[in-house]
Amino acid sequence: xxxNKLINSRKLTDGDISHVIQMAWEDxxxxxxxxxxxxxxxxxxxxxxxxxxxxxxxxLWRTRVKGRITKHRALRSPEMKFHDRKTADHRxxxx
Numbered sequence: 450x451x452x453n454k455l456i457n458s459r460k461l462t463d464g465d466i467s468h469v470i471q472m473a474w475e476d477x478x479x480x481x482x483x484x485x486x487x488x489x490x491x492x493x494x495x496x497x498x499x500x501x502x503x504x505x506x507x508x509l510w511r512t513r514v515k516g517r518i519t520k521h522r523a524l525r526s527p528e529m530k531f532h533d534r535k536t537a538d539h540r541x542x543x544x
Contacts, residue, residue: 452500
């Protein structure tokens with residue numbers, strides 16, 4: 450499915466696309482969480498990132514997430530105590 454058909458079939462707004470991109474860049478937000486929130490599978494997120502990012506940015510992102518265990522819940526160690534289902538508040542100061 451082309452990215453335009455995907456966006457139209459899911460009725461994704463510009464804000465939704467921006468939110469998916471933000472979640473995809475976050476190390477602790479798994480692809481499963483993205484799918485629960487938006488309905489986009491991992492391959493659809495990759496397709497969206499490829500279409501929305503500059504080629505070099507996409508390459509950097511892909512390299513970054515390819516071997517990252519935090520992007521898949523099943524690969525995580527049980528000692529990881531963060532909750533990727535919570536939405537980050539980026540307006541809050543990092544104190």
